[in-house]
Amino acid sequence: MGMEEEGQLSAYRERLLDSLRDFPERRRRERPDSLRVFVNQECVGTLTCGGAGSMSVFTSRGRPVHAIEVRTSTGLLVGGLCAETAGMRRAEFPVAMRTLEVSVENRLEGGSVRVAYCAASPVRDWVKNRLTAVKTGMAGQSLSLSPDFWRMARVAGQAALVVSVLLLAADRLTDRWGLKETVARFTTIAETSGMKLAAAEDALIKQEKVLTSLARTVKAQKQYLTRVQRAVGVMAQEQQQFSASVETRVFAELSQATTERERMHDQIQSLTVGKDAMSKDIAVLETRAKVAEIRQETQVRPFMFWVSFQDGTPEESIDSLIREIHGRTGQINAGWYKVEVSLPPPQTADSFVESLKKATIVKAVKTSLNTSPDQ
Numbered sequence: 001m002g003m004e005e006e007g008q009l010s011a012y013r014e015r016l017l018d019s020l021r022d023f024p025e026r027r028r029r030e031r032p033d034s035l036r037v038f039v040n041q042e043c044v045g046t047l048t049c050g051g052a053g054s055m056s057v058f059t060s061r062g063r064p065v066h067a068i069e070v071r072t073s074t075g076l077l078v079g080g081l082c083a084e085t086a087g088m089r090r091a092e093f094p095v096a097m098r099t100l101e102v103s104v105e106n107r108l109e110g111g112s113v114r115v116a117y118c119a120a121s122p123v124r125d126w127v128k129n130r131l132t133a134v135k136t137g138m139a140g141q142s143l144s145l146s147p148d149f150w151r152m153a154r155v156a157g158q159a160a161l162v163v164s165v166l167l168l169a170a171d172r173l174t175d176r177w178g179l180k181e182t183v184a185r186f187t188t189i190a191e192t193s194g195m196k197l198a199a200a201e202d203a204l205i206k207q208e209k210v211l212t213s214l215a216r217t218v219k220a221q222k223q224y225l226t227r228v229q230r231a232v233g234v235m236a237q238e239q240q241q242f243s244a245s246v247e248t249r250v251f252a253e254l255s256q257a258t259t260e261r262e263r264m265h266d267q268i269q270s271l272t273v274g275k276d277a278m279s280k281d282i283a284v285l286e287t288r289a290k291v292a293e294i295r296q297e298t299q300v301r302p303f304m305f306w307v308s309f310q311d312g313t314p315e316e317s318i319d320s321l322i323r324e325i326h327g328r329t330g331q332i333n334a335g336w337y338k339v340e341v342s343l344p345p346p347q348t349a350d351s352f353v354e355s356l357k358k359a360t361i362v363k364a365v366k367t368s369l370n371t372s373p374d375q
Helices: 002-029 122-140 147-298 315-324 349-357
Strands: 034-039 042-048 054-061 067-072 077-082 087-095 098-107 110-119 301-309 328-333 336-343 362-366
Touching: 034 054, 034 110, 042 054, 042 110, 067 098, 067 110, 077 087, 077 098, 301 349, 315 336, 336 349, 349 362
Parallel strands: none
Antiparallel strands: 034 042, 034 067, 054 110, 067 077, 087 098, 098 110, 301 336, 301 362, 328 336
């Protein structure tokens, strides 16, 4: 059972390969609906294959035609032609019992393409039919063929050879005619180009003069740039030296500033220590001053002075005033009474004398008999 299945698969594979090999030829024999024309890989037109025939003409301005391809709507290539840079070429391709004619002509200003789909020539149909008959006869007969068959084959071969020679001669004549036209065209172009060449030579001479002047200017600019570069080099060297000098000076000043800062820091520290000691001394002095003030405030000071009274002042009034000021009387000298009082702080001698002078019975007050009394 396995061998039988393998045989069936092999037969199916062979039929599939045969159909794939026969597909391009079958597609070529089938009549297409339309043909698309590609010039330099660009679609430029479409040919309709339904009628008696159709034609497409394309002209390229500014560039020559290099390659022409004719494909069916499904993309099958049925004909192609590669053209020269200048000149004319022509080719025919059989498509579905008809003829596809492709011709191209390149000029200096551009190229033109002509594609026509028309019925095949009678000679070609006759040759093709004969070849088909020969192939069919060879397929239907055995290896032992009759002399009549070989005679017919020889006649058909001769006819095919004659037709091929005629077609080749026609193609060469067409190329030669196109070549003559091209030569004549090139002759005219050469004459025109001669005048253009003379003008171009004059323009080149003028351009040469301009280039010479430009070269001189460039040389002068180069020399100027060389001088500028030298000056820039000198300036750069001077700048480098100046930078080095400034750097050395800055480093020296920074070092000196650092030393000065350290010295000032030491002085500040010593001043801080002195300030602390001074603060302690001031605190001690303030304490002592406060103690002295307290002692002075609490201590009673004796004060002795001389006082005289108004004339006619009775003794009772004098004694009353002495008691009022808590005074202690002493000797009397020429109307001056010696009095001693204890001044409590914060009263001073001056303030006491001033207040005593305000009494109505007091005539004068003095602290010593050697000086004139205060009025």
